Amino acid sequence: MYNEKIMEHFTNPKNLGKIKNPDAKAIVGNPQCGDVFSLYLKIDKNQKNIDNSKITDIKFETLGCVAAISVSSMVTEIAKGKTLAQAEKIDFQDINKELGFLPPVKVHCAQMVIRALRKAIENYKIKNQE
Amino acid sequence: MLNSYKIYFDHAATTPVDKDVLNTMLPFFAEKYGNASSLHQFGQESQQAVIKARQEVADILGCLSSEIIFTSGATESDNLAIKGVVRTQNDIKPHIITTTIEHPAVLDTCKILEKQGISVTYLPVSKEGIVSVADLEKEIRNETILVSVMYVNNEVGTIQPIVEVGEKLAEINQKRSQQKLPKIIFHTDAVQAANYLGLKVKNLGVDLMSLSGHKIYGPKGIGLLYVKKNTVISRIQDGGHQEYGLRSGTLNTPGIVGMAEALKQVQSEKLKTQSIQKLRDKLIDGVLKSVPNLQLNGSREKRLPNNANFSFRGVEGESLMIALDQAGIAVSTGSACASGSLEPSHVLMALGHSAEMAHSSLRVSLGKYNTEKEVDYFLQILPVIIERLRRISGR
Numbered sequence: 449m450y451n452e453k454i455m456e457h458f459t460n461p462k463n464l465g466k467i468k469n470p471d472a473k474a475i476v477g478n479p480q481c482g483d484v485f486s487l488y489l490k491i492d493k494n495q496k497n498i499d500n501s502k503i504t505d506i507k508f509e510t511l512g513c514v515a516a517i518s519v520s521s522m523v524t525e526i527a528k529g530k531t532l533a534q535a536e537k538i539d540f541q542d543i544n545k546e547l548g549f550l551p552p553v554k555v556h557c558a559q560m561v562i563r564a565l566r567k568a569i570e571n572y573k574i575k576n577q578e
Numbered sequence: 579m580l581n582s583y584k585i586y587f588d589h590a591a592t593t594p595v596d597k598d599v600l601n602t603m604l605p606f607f608a609e610k611y612g613n614a615s616s617l618h619q620f621g622q623e624s625q626q627a628v629i630k631a632r633q634e635v636a637d638i639l640g641c642l643s644s645e646i647i648f649t650s651g652a653t654e655s656d657n658l659a660i661k662g663v664v665r666t667q668n669d670i671k672p673h674i675i676t677t678t679i680e681h682p683a684v685l686d687t688c689k690i691l692e693k694q695g696i697s698v699t700y701l702p703v704s705k706e707g708i709v710s711v712a713d714l715e716k717e718i719r720n721e722t723i724l725v726s727v728m729y730v731n732n733e734v735g736t737i738q739p740i741v742e743v744g745e746k747l748a749e750i751n752q753k754r755s756q757q758k759l760p761k762i763i764f765h766t767d768a769v770q771a772a773n774y775l776g777l778k779v780k781n782l783g784v785d786l787m788s789l790s791g792h793k794i795y796g797p798k799g800i801g802l803l804y805v806k807k808n809t810v811i812s813r814i815q816d817g818g819h820q821e822y823g824l825r826s827g828t829l830n831t832p833g834i835v836g837m838a839e840a841l842k843q844v845q846s847e848k849l850k851t852q853s854i855q856k857l858r859d860k861l862i863d864g865v866l867k868s869v870p871n872l873q874l875n876g877s878r879e880k881r882l883p884n885n886a887n888f889s890f891r892g893v894e895g896e897s898l899m900i901a902l903d904q905a906g907i908a909v910s911t912g913s914a915c916a917s918g919s920l921e922p923s924h925v926l927m928a929l930g931h932s933a934e935m936a937h938s939s940l941r942v943s944l945g946k947y948n949t950e951k952e953v954d955y956f957l958q959i960l961p962v963i964i965e966r967l968r969r970i971s972g973r
Contacts, residue, residue, distance in 0.1 A: 450900075458897070459904070464970060479934035482894055482914045482922065486972060509972030513896035513915035517970055553920065 450514055451548050457518035462525050465507045472572035476564040483512035483557065485520055485564045491532070491572060498573055499533040508561075515554035516561075522546050523561045532569050538562060583906025585952045589793075589884060590732050590770060590943035591910055595836070596795040602839040603797065606832035614829040615820060624831045631838035638845050639787070639804055640778040647803045647821045648834050652769045654815075655788035655803040656683040656726075658825065659765045662811030663724045663786075664691055670760075673697040673721040677709050677738075678928035679731050684767055685924070688726075697721070706877035707736035707929050711746050718750060724763050729771035729782075733912060733925040733941055734876030735885025737775070740766055744783020763809060769793050769801075773844045774851050774883050785809045789841070791833060795946070796840030800833030850946065855883035857953050858944050862886050864957040869964050875926060875939060884944040887912075889926070889935040890964055892973030898940055901963045907956055912939035 450458070467473075467488035477483040490505035506528050510520040522543055527535045543558045544550060550558060586594075606627065612620030614628045629643075636643040649655045664672055676688055678700045688698045699717045703709050709727060725747060730737050744764060751761050765786035768777060772794050779787060786809060791800035805811060805824070817826030862874060871891040890898065895913025902909055910916075912923025914937055922936035942956075 461970060482937035511971035511973055512894050514900045517897060
């Protein structure tokens with residue numbers, strides 16, 4: 449069901465763990481559905497334009513299947529070092545490009561991670577609006 | 579995924595064909611290939627083999643050979659049993675009683691019939707995963723014509739009180755005959771029981787019983803339905819009127835021969851149950867000792883000797899299954915993520931588990947070729963994998 453790239457991310461996930469005192473975080477999903485995605489971000493605030501703030505560090509914790517874990521790992525890799533504006537635009541196509549084929553039944557996992565990332569960014573912006 | 583181990587712990591899903599069973603089948607593919615319905619010598623040769631196989635099965639079940647219908651598998655047998663009974667009813671809107679933990683072959687069949695206006699009661703089970711005869715009795719109505727209770731549940735391995743249900747129904751049917759009410763027919767899906775438990779139909783008190791070849795070290799694509807004499811069922815597959823008009827279709831001679839041989843073997847090897855139980859108990863005790871925050875699903879005692887089913891807090895079942903597969907061990911899970919439907923195991927939900935615990939479940943089902951070394955390796959690897967996945971989930 450899963451290709452080599454997905455399995456590699458499952459076996460050796462990148463950016464795993466928590467961040468103490470994250471600048472932004474989001475939790476999406478719930479154990480009743482089987483998937484919980486937690487993202488923790490460290491953000492270097494850009495005083496002039498908040499959208500240009502950079503994600504200097506990003507970590508994840510995921511309760512979920514192989515696809516959920518791999519996609520989480522992949523998204524943190526893509527998002528790290530990007531500005532909030534760039535990270536917000538990360539979508540399913542970006543994940544698909546990096547991971548290759550994701551079984552259709554697992555597409556919702558990718559959508560949930562993207563949702564978590566966008567939620568974290570949105571929460572940050574709300575908290576940091578001047 | 580490259581690994582040097584190949585450990586199969588998923589015997590509830592399917593089993594390897596036994597070497598002797600395979601040898602018994604082989605002549606019937608390219609040597610003795612006649613259609614068992616043909617009147618010439620090629621056909622008669624096949625027919626003789628089928629007659630012999632049918633009698634062997636009947637001897638094992640303690641019934642007449644005319645009470646054995648060969649099918650393409652237990653799914654077909656379950657369909658034939660349930661739809662077959664319902665289709666004989668023209669006058670009344672019949673009522674069926676079954677359980678919430680049946681195999682989809684029974685549950686889905688009942689759900690389809692419900693859409694057609696048939697009334698179905700799905701009996702709940704205890705937390706231990708066992709149905710109550712008292713609950714069953716309460717649900718019986720005048721229009722009840724069929725009770726279908728599986729002998730052993732395929733996910734948690736819990737053994738249902740079939741003999742007691744049979745006795746209760748016999749008692750009730752006696753009263754009903756005096757009241758001119760229709761007899762309640764008793765069907766059991768005995769697929770998972772055949773390796774380890776008795777199949778004598780008189781003891782079980784069943785009118786219909788489904789069995790499968792590929793769960794008992796026989797081939798895939800063959801099964802049977804025991805149909806007690808004077809139990810009227812309608813056929814669900816039309817055609818050449820084979821199997822006493824109850825199941826049309828050219829007989830699968832190699833499959834039939836293989837099924838009979840497989841059944842003979844497992845029923846005579848029931849004495850070896852003790853050794854597999856020891857292995858399974860070592861596995862359960864080992865897991866319970868070495869991994870924190872888990873539970874065993876289903877009754878420890880009223881359980882098939884080869885089955886173990888756990889839920890691990892903070893770990894999702896598919897990722898656990900794949901990680902074990904990477905380590906060379908094949909098991910299965912009740913997690914939604916691994917099922918095509920994205921629904922968690924209906925059996926674990928019926929046991930009263932939260933969806934969360936259903937998603938975190940692992941089923942281990944041992945077989946006759948598994949060794950202690952394999953169980954030891956599993957006990958070594960599992961805690962490491964659980965720890966890794968719990969680190970990933972942060973739970």
